[in-house]
Amino acid sequence: MNFEIEQKIFMEHLNSVIKGISNKNLIPILNCIKMDLTEEGLYLLSTNNDIAIKSFISADKIKNIKSTGTIVVYGKYLYEIIRKLPDKIIKIEEVFEDKINIYTDNSSFYLNCNKVEDFPTLNLEESSQPIKLSIKSLKNIINQTIFATAISEERPVLTGINFYIKDNILKCVATDSYRLASKVIELNQKIDNETNIIIPSKNIQELNKLLSDEEDFVELHVFSSYVIFKFSDIIFMSRLIQGTYPNATALIPTEFMLKTKVKKVDFYNSIDRASLLANEYEKHTIKLELKGQEITISSNIQEIGKVEEKIIIEKDNDIDIVISFSAKYMLEALKAMDDEFIVIHFNGDLNPIVITNQNDNNLIQLILPIRTY
Amino acid sequence: MNFEIEQKIFMEHLNSVIKGISNKNLIPILNCIKMDLTEEGLYLLSTNNDIAIKSFISADKIKNIKSTGTIVVYGKYLYEIIRKLPDKIIKIEEVFEDKINIYTDNSSFYLNCNKVEDFPTLNLEESSQPIKLSIKSLKNIINQTIFATAISEERPVLTGINFYIKDNILKCVATDSYRLASKVIELNQKIDNETNIIIPSKNIQELNKLLSDEEDFVELHVFSSYVIFKFSDIIFMSRLIQGTYPNATALIPTEFMLKTKVKKVDFYNSIDRASLLANEYEKHTIKLELKGQEITISSNIQEIGKVEEKIIIEKDNDIDIVISFSAKYMLEALKAMDDEFIVIHFNGDLNPIVITNQNDNNLIQLILPIRTY
Numbered sequence: 001m002n003f004e005i006e007q008k009i010f011m012e013h014l015n016s017v018i019k020g021i022s023n024k025n026l027i028p029i030l031n032c033i034k035m036d037l038t039e040e041g042l043y044l045l046s047t048n049n050d051i052a053i054k055s056f057i058s059a060d061k062i063k064n065i066k067s068t069g070t071i072v073v074y075g076k077y078l079y080e081i082i083r084k085l086p087d088k089i090i091k092i093e094e095v096f097e098d099k100i101n102i103y104t105d106n107s108s109f110y111l112n113c114n115k116v117e118d119f120p121t122l123n124l125e126e127s128s129q130p131i132k133l134s135i136k137s138l139k140n141i142i143n144q145t146i147f148a149t150a151i152s153e154e155r156p157v158l159t160g161i162n163f164y165i166k167d168n169i170l171k172c173v174a175t176d177s178y179r180l181a182s183k184v185i186e187l188n189q190k191i192d193n194e195t196n197i198i199i200p201s202k203n204i205q206e207l208n209k210l211l212s213d214e215e216d217f218v219e220l221h222v223f224s225s226y227v228i229f230k231f232s233d234i235i236f237m238s239r240l241i242q243g244t245y246p247n248a249t250a251l252i253p254t255e256f257m258l259k260t261k262v263k264k265v266d267f268y269n270s271i272d273r274a275s276l277l278a279n280e281y282e283k284h285t286i287k288l289e290l291k292g293q294e295i296t297i298s299s300n301i302q303e304i305g306k307v308e309e310k311i312i313i314e315k316d317n318d319i320d321i322v323i324s325f326s327a328k329y330m331l332e333a334l335k336a337m338d339d340e341f342i343v344i345h346f347n348g349d350l351n352p353i354v355i356t357n358q359n360d361n362n363l364i365q366l367i368l369p370i371r372t373y
Numbered sequence: 374m375n376f377e378i379e380q381k382i383f384m385e386h387l388n389s390v391i392k393g394i395s396n397k398n399l400i401p402i403l404n405c406i407k408m409d410l411t412e413e414g415l416y417l418l419s420t421n422n423d424i425a426i427k428s429f430i431s432a433d434k435i436k437n438i439k440s441t442g443t444i445v446v447y448g449k450y451l452y453e454i455i456r457k458l459p460d461k462i463i464k465i466e467e468v469f470e471d472k473i474n475i476y477t478d479n480s481s482f483y484l485n486c487n488k489v490e491d492f493p494t495l496n497l498e499e500s501s502q503p504i505k506l507s508i509k510s511l512k513n514i515i516n517q518t519i520f521a522t523a524i525s526e527e528r529p530v531l532t533g534i535n536f537y538i539k540d541n542i543l544k545c546v547a548t549d550s551y552r553l554a555s556k557v558i559e560l561n562q563k564i565d566n567e568t569n570i571i572i573p574s575k576n577i578q579e580l581n582k583l584l585s586d587e588e589d590f591v592e593l594h595v596f597s598s599y600v601i602f603k604f605s606d607i608i609f610m611s612r613l614i615q616g617t618y619p620n621a622t623a624l625i626p627t628e629f630m631l632k633t634k635v636k637k638v639d640f641y642n643s644i645d646r647a648s649l650l651a652n653e654y655e656k657h658t659i660k661l662e663l664k665g666q667e668i669t670i671s672s673n674i675q676e677i678g679k680v681e682e683k684i685i686i687e688k689d690n691d692i693d694i695v696i697s698f699s700a701k702y703m704l705e706a707l708k709a710m711d712d713e714f715i716v717i718h719f720n721g722d723l724n725p726i727v728i729t730n731q732n733d734n735n736l737i738q739l740i741l742p743i744r745t746y
Contacts, residue, residue: 074677077649077650077677077678080649081646081649081680084642084645084646084649085646086642099678106643106682106683106684107643107646107680107681107682107683108680108681108682109646109649109650109678109679109680110678110679110680111677111678112676112677112678269457269459270479270480272457273454273457273458273480273482276450276453276454276457276482277450277482303485304447304450304484304485305450305472305482305483305484305485306482306483307454307480307481307482307483308480308481309479309480309481310479310480311479
C-alpha cells in the first residue's frame with residue numbers, strides 16, 4: 001500500500017468510519033480500522049461486531065496510487081493523526097515489519113499494524129430487492145419514534161425500533177410499554193415479501209449521526225440476522241434483535257370520547273413549566289384537568305411548592321376529563337410532532353392519551369395515564 | 374414583597390447569582406437565593422460559604438414596587454421558573470405562610486420560602502483603597518496563569534493564584550511545582566500597602582465566567598480572609614487561602630545558555646501531534662532535540678508507534694540541546710502566549726525551559742524538564 005491523499009478528503013471519510021468503534025472494546029482488533037486500497041479506490045471499514053461502517057473513497061479522489069494493499073491499524077490513532085495534520089497532501093506507505101508510515105514534509109508517523117486475517121470477516125453484499133427511501137424520511141422516522149424505545153433490557157425486543165413493511169407501506173413502532181410512537185410512510189415501490197424486523201435503538205442512533213445530506217436516498221437491504229443501510233459512499237450494517245415484536249397497532253384506540261385541538265408550542269411550554277415541580281421520583285407526574293374550553297395543568301412537590309398552568313383549547317363536545325401522566329413522556333412526544341396545531345384524543349381518565357398532528361394520522365403518539373389514587 | 378419585572382432583566386441577573394450555588398450542597402440554605410427588595414432596587418445574593426455573588430437590579434429597571442421585603446427561596450427552582458416563563462412581565466408577591474407567588478396571565482407558581490434569619494450573614498463592605506484594573510486585564514491574568522495551579526490538595530497554597538501587589542505593580546503567579554506561570558501588569562495607581570494573597574483557583578474560575586464586558590473596570594477590595602471583586606452590578610466574594618506562597622520569582626532564571634525564536638502556531642501544532650504518541654501514564658513526555666537551525670520533536674508508545682516532527686528555528690548561538698518535558702504542560706503554556714512569535718530559553722538538558730512572548734517579558738511560562746534516563 002502506497003498512496004497520497006488530501007487531508008480533507010481522508011478526514012471526511014474517517015469521520016464516518018470512526019463511529020463504528022468505541023475505543024474501549026476489550027478485543028483489540030475491534031478498535032481497528034481496516035484500510036483496503038484497490039485500483040478502484042480506498043475502502044475503510046470498522047466494526048464492533050454489533051454494527052459495521054464501510055466508507056469508500058474512489059480512485060479519482062486519491063492523488064497517487066503507487067501500490068495497492070490491505071492493512072489494519074488502531075482507529076483512534078489513525079483518526080487523531082490525520083485530524084491534526086495540516087490541510088495538505090498526506091503520504092501513506094506500508095513499510096517493513098508490518099508498519100505504516102504516514103508523513104508530510106514536517107511530520108512522520110510510524111504506526112504498528114495488526115494482522116489483516118484477525119479482522120472480522122463481514123458479508124456486506126446487497127439484497128435482491130432493496131427498500132428505497134429518502135434520507136429525510138428515514139431521519140424523520142428515527143427522530144419521531146426512537147425516544148419511546150425501552151432502556152431496560154427486561155424485554156429485549158422493546159429496546160429496538162420495529163420496521164414493518166408490507167406492499168408499499170413502511171410502519172415503524174417504538175414502545176417501552178408505557179408509551180408508544182408509531183409512524184407510517186408510503187414507499188414509492190411495492191415490496192414482494194412482508195418484512196418485520198427490530199433494529200437496536202443504540203445502533204439506529206449511530207446511523208442517525210451519519211445521515212446528513214437530506215436530498216439523497218438510502219437503500220435498506222434486509223437479511224435474517226442483520227440489515228444494511230446504503231447511502232452516499234457509506235454502508236452501515238446493524239445486527240437485528242431476534243424475537244417477536246408485540247402487535248402494537250392493536251393497542252391504539254381508533255374511537256375517542258373527546259378530541260381537543262391545541263397550539264403545540266403553548267401546550268409544550270405549559271407542560272415544560274409544570275414539570276419543574278413534578279417529582280422525578282414519581283415519573284414526573286403532572287395532572288391535566290379539562291373543563292369547558294380550558295385546560296389546567298398542575299403539579300407539586302410538597303417541600304418545594306406548586307404550579308398551575310392554563311390554556312384555552314377547542315374541543316368537539318362537552319365531556320370533562322381529569323387525567324395524570326408523565327410530563328417527560330408528554331414533552332418527548334410533543335417534540336416529535338410536525339404541525340403547528342395538534343389533536344389530543346381522550347377516552348376517559350384511565351385510558352391512553354393519543355396525540356396526532358392536526359392534518360394527518362401518519363404519526364401517532366400514545367401515552368398511558370398514571371393512576372394517582 | 375410585591376413587584377413586577379421584565380423576565381429578560383430578572384433572568385440576566387439570576388444568570389450571575391445562580392453560579393454561587395451548587396444545588397448539591399448538603400446545607401439546604403446554601404442552595405438558596407436571598408432576594409432583598411428595597412426602595413433602591415432588588416438585591417440578589419447567593420453563597421456556598423466559599424464564594425458569594427451579589428447582583429443588583431436598580432429600581433428604575435423594575436416595573437412596579439408595591440411593597441418591599443426580604444425572602445429566601447431555593448435558587449434552582451427560582452432560576453428554572455423564571456427561565457421558562459415567557460419574555461413578558463412577571464409578577465412576584467409574598468403571600469401568607471411564607472410563600473412566594475410568581476405569576477403571569479397563564480402561569481402561577483407558589484414556592485415555599487426558607488427563613489431569612491437562617492441565611493448566612495455576609496460582610497460585603499468595600500475597602501478604603503480598592504485596586505482598579507480593566508476586566509480585560511483581569512481575564513488575561515486568569516487565562517494566562519490558572520492552568521498552572523495545583524490540583525492536588527497536598528500543598529493547599531499551590532491550589533490558588535498568588536496576587537502580589539506593591540506600589541503600581543500587580544504580579545500573579547500560579548505553580549504546581551512542575552511548571553509555573555507568571556504575569557506582571559502595571560496599574561494606573563500606586564497602592565500604599567503591600568498586598569500578598571492567594572485566591573483559590575476554583576473560585577477564580579467561577580469569577581471568570583461572570584466577566585464578560587471587557588470594556589469595563591473591576592475593583593479589588595482585599596481583606597485578611599477574603600477578597601471582593603466589584604464590577605458592573607455584581608459583587609463577587611472569594612475566601613482566601615491562608616499560608617505563605619513560595620517565592621516563585623527566585624526560581625525563574627534570568628540568564629540563559631540559548632534563546633530560540635519560533636512561530637507559536639507551528640511549534641504548538643508539532644507538539645500537539647507529537648503528543649498523540651506520548652504516553653499519558655508517563656506525563657505525556659516528549660523529546661525535543663535542537664541541532665543546527667532545526668528542532669526535532671519526537672515521542673513513541675512501544676505498542677502503537679512513533680512520531681517525529683521537524684521545525685526550522687532561529688537561535689542566538691551554536692549550542693545544541695536534548696531535553697524531555699510534558700507535552701500537556703507545554704501546550705497549556707503555549708496557549709497562554711499572545712504573540713505570533715515566541716522565545717524559548719534553555720539552560721541545558723536538565724534545567725527549566727522558559728517561554729516568553731517575542732516582544733515583552735511580562736508573561737513568563739516555566740516548565741521543568743523530565744529526566745528520561
